[in-house]
Amino acid sequence: MTTQTTQTQSAPARANAVGVARSRVEGVEKVTGAARYAGEIPFADLAHGWLVLSTIARGRVRAIDEEAVRALPGVLAVLHHKNAPRVRDDVIGGLGRPDPIVEVFQDDRVPHAGWPVALVVAETSEQAREAAESLVVEYEEEPHDVSFGADRPGTYTPEEGEAAKGDLEAELAASHVVLDASYTTPEQHHGAMEPHAVTVRWEGGRLEVFDSNQGSKWVADDLANLFSLDLSAVRVRSEHVGGAFGSKGLRAHHVAAVMAATELQRPVRVVLTRRQVFATTGYRSPTAQRVRLGADPDGRLRAFAHEHHNLTSTMREFVENGASYGRSMYEATAHHTAHRVLPVDVATPTWMRAPGEAPGSFAVESALDELAERLGMDPIALRVRNEPTVGPVSGLPFSSRNLLGCFEEGARRFGWAGRDPRPRTRREGRWLLGTGTAASTFPSGVAPTTAAVTAEADGTYTVRVTAADVGTGARTALTLIAADALEVAPERVRVRIADSDFGPAWVAGGSMGTRSWGWAVQAAARDLRERLPLAPGDIPAEGITARTDTTELIARLSAKERYSYGAQFAEVAVDVASGEVRVRRLLGVFAAGKIINPLTARSQFTGGMTWGLSMALHEEAVRDAATGGHVNADFAGYHVAANADVPDLQAEWIDDPDPDDPVGIKGIGEIGIVGTAAAIANAVWHATGVRHRDLPIRPDRVLLGEARREETGPHA
Missing domain, CATH: 3.30.365.10 (Aldehyde oxidase/xanthine dehydrogenase, molybdopterin binding domain)
Structure with missing residues (x-):
């Protein structure tokens, strides 16, 4: 014993x-x-603010009829450009300049539809909303432009927007097979389950903020600088957050709530509606992309070119770095990538899960599948043929790279070896069946x-x-x-x-x-x-x-390229009579460093893959050219994938620690979405014999593709 x-x-x-x-x-x-989330923190004497957003896309505020609203029950204040506190317009924070929308109520200009023009504060949320919706705002409207395309006048190349090696045109001319194709992705929105919310208290010379954000110190410092406060005078807490995906930094509702709390000397809460979230918290820009590939008969890439266009606001440049995706992925003798930006009268885009890599991978991985078809090669074999030993553009060594291991394990699990490469050969009743694959990668930073x-x-x-x-x-x-x-x-x-x-x-x-x-x-x-x-x-x-x-x-970290990698596999069923596309299977295999918690890690991978499915088949924000605003700024019109859309979803990983990181982590939050849309689009081609280069692959696009195929033949 x-x-x-x-x-x-x-x-x-x-x-x-x-x-x-x-x-x-x-x-x-x-x-x-x-x-407790930001919109639930209990406070005595709490007041509620409600934003009023512009109904025009460009112009100036001529008048605000606040007197009638101030007489309504419970109304405490109406803040706007004529009476709001002043804030600085030269703040450079830890992540650069905040979105200019935070410089709210500073003048009468309206740069885009949905620009905040007033905040109504009342005793209850219901009173604030009723008063805000009753507020009459008169505008001097100016002509606006919200249209986007690759060839629009005003498009420019941002600083450090290009990267190149080799003679592109010469290598294209010397190639056995050349692919030149254009791809588009629409405007997309974060759609976090918890809408943006903030509760603010000004007490004893210190600003206390309960928020839903992605970095409390980031928001605290930006608020302090914006209001010319000492950094120690602002405390921001954000213990529980119901999703963010890039949209939850400092925004207009923070600044408006701080203004109200300091003016009224009592706590103020502002919670955005779903439509206000669409208008004021950023989004992924639509993209127009051109990919040119040139290859030898054995699949070796002689030329790789990717030109990526996105829109931005007239207030601030935002670059959706989609062309960066290929700079680390595939070797080529000549390698040219470029970003182009078009300013128009819209809100400024922002980071959204896998910014750059998500839309960029759709174009590049779809193009590689098309090239493999023309060469008569297996799509995985083409990627193996062009696997680099060092960074294709930078020449830097990789910290670790096991992309091919992902494809090998994924192909084994998915049953890729038994695939008939010919399109439109598998049928199950009214459904045409197809499979597709794509690579994924995302930078591993610290x-x-x-x-x-x-x-x-x-x-x-x-x-x-x-x-x-x-x-x-x-x-x-x-x-x-x-x-x-x-x-x-x-x-x-x-x-x-x-x-x-x-x-x-x-x-x-x-x-x-x-x-x-x-x-x-x-x-x-x-x-x-x-x-x-x-x-x-x-x-x-x-x-x-x-x-x-x-x-x-x-x-002390050495100069190396650091990335997570993955291989995406998809099986789809397509009803060409109705245009319906169903994803039957999704498999992702990832090399993403040490996995700390397998339970939540798998959730992150599959969550990203589900978003990739949503990107491929559903998500599309539509703007009305006449008003400059969204026509579908809610979950009734902006469609996202639901539970029934993915009956079989699996994520696995292989060993891939980062030798330079004592924890061994590489990062997993975003790589799941990368490549998924391309794998699904490639599977739709395999099922139907029709290429879809524009997302989402809606039923009407499937039907139009089928009609073109019948008119022009299977190689259209």
């Missing part, structure tokens, strides 16, 4: 936490409703972050880092990373996040969040472990804290 007791006490306290599937640490709070870990007197540990869990499971992943670094069970670790008072940290964006935060947390935890006294009882009541800043650690 004594021997058994001794063995038990000397055994390890826990197994490794990283790599073991774990439910979210805040899961019970969320499913029981205990988790940014400086601070973190603190405290050993508490009760034997637990508290981690503090200004991370943001936007639904990815980051809080749980950080718990596991800290537990392993401290060599304790995860149950003894409490992770506190999303509080700007915890110090600078990278945002939840660019698939860099968990890698950046995890590196800082691990370093602080290891430092703390070395400083702990031998006897747990010697820890003082205030605890022992170790802090770290990874700026110097990251600066």
